[in-house]
Amino acid sequence: MPLGYLFGGGVGTEPHGIELYEASPLVRQLYEEISGWTGLPAEQILRGELPEGREQRQSAGTIREAALAVAVHDLLAEAGLSPDVVGGLSLGAMTASSVAGALDRRSLFTMLARTADAPGPGPDAVEEGMALAFVRAEDAQDPPPWDGRPDIHLAGDFGPVVDGSQRIVMLAGHRTAIEALAAESAPGAIVPLPGRTIAVHSPLRKPFRDFIAPQLAEMPFTAPRIPLLSCLERGELKTADEVREMFERNPTDPISLVDIYEGMRSHDVRLGLVMGPAIPEGMLAFPFPVVHVESIEHIQLAVSTAYDLGIGFSGGDSGTRER
CATH class of the missing domain: 3.30.70 (Alpha-Beta Plaits)
Structure with a gap:
């Protein structure tokens, strides 16, 4: 019975993942690795003040959000759960690509850190x-x-x-x-939306898209090992070039949660696990049961729900933790 993982978008401006970090050596190791890749101390990723400057703040916030999502994935893998199909919105689409094996984690987080160097708006730019x-x-x-x-x-x-x-x-x-x-x-x-000063997924992000394009061209994308759904249109990303194109278009193109969950339904997903808090709980309609996971209790709930639904367990790490 297929299990889907759905990664939300957004930027983690609020502290995230503190409980998981304090409770799990696995999560602490992950955050130390991310710190080494990004140059941000683990404490800043968890709960520190985000830096000043529009792009610098955006970069650190994306690292915070992606770190929590990957930590949740790893704890679920430790408990024996692994996804049959994955998808995500915006930043979540990039995180899902890594979980699907289309990009190693070091490359993902290094790229997120380098976005801090993107040019900010000029003095005459519109707000x-x-x-x-x-x-x-x-x-x-x-x-x-x-x-x-x-x-x-x-x-x-x-x-x-x-x-x-x-x-x-x-x-x-x-x-x-x-x-x-x-x-x-x-x-x-x-x-x-208060505090949202970047018009993401619109033509106004074309300068950012142009900035990041040369780095994306050099990144080691590969074909996903499990089904990876696009958030930019209905369909599955099957090749390295398709994943790279999604990364390239992501800053300027509109995203769709509907495309993801309808894609999961076409894969006969019977349970969706939502990684982290970026997608609000209890508000949106899904065509299958979902469990939102961001705490130890949520991990336990996800495991028990999967067991009750007869979803198979892998008996350990899912094998998608390549660095």
Whole structure:
């Protein structure tokens, strides 16, 4: 019975993984390795203040988020669970690629650390922003209120909520345009995200995409060893070149949680484990049961749920811990 691992996106600005780090020698070893690859002390990755500067803060936050997701994966592997299919959103797509064996961990975390050197916005650059839009089910066939606005872009689709009453999508663009749209809309329909100053998954990230492209061209991608689902369109990434292209497009192209979980459904996934806190618990509809995993208790719950569903155990490390 297939088991799917789903890695969320986002940036870990809040402290993450402290309980797992303190409880597990395996996690402490992992964080020391990540520290060696990135130059960030393990304590800073866990709970330290993120650096100043837009790209520096983004880089450290992605390292924090990816470290927790990989730690959860390793603890599940230690308990005997390993995924049959993986996918992720944004940063999670890159982490999932490593879990699938398409990129070694050292290369992934080294790349995340080097993004701190990406050029920040110039003095005349517009302020960027992000928002969540809540689209009522009865309005799903109508043009969205941001349609035709050149300064606002669809950045992500998280799909319907549990009761099906609305769909949650993510917007990116000029901050003033997003705030104006929110002011014109019904209360709660458009919610600007405080502190989100980078318009990820939109054309405004083209300079970052150009910056990272030469490094991606040199990174040692390989064909995934287990099914790896794309978050940029419905389908599976099967070759090294396809994985590299996903990394290249990720900064500027919109992402879709729906594409991932529908892809998992096509693989007959019967249980999804969500790595870390980036995907909110209990809000979104999934076509199969999911367990959100970010604590020791969650590890135990994931193991017991898998056992109850008759999902097989590997009896130890899943074999996806290449450095």
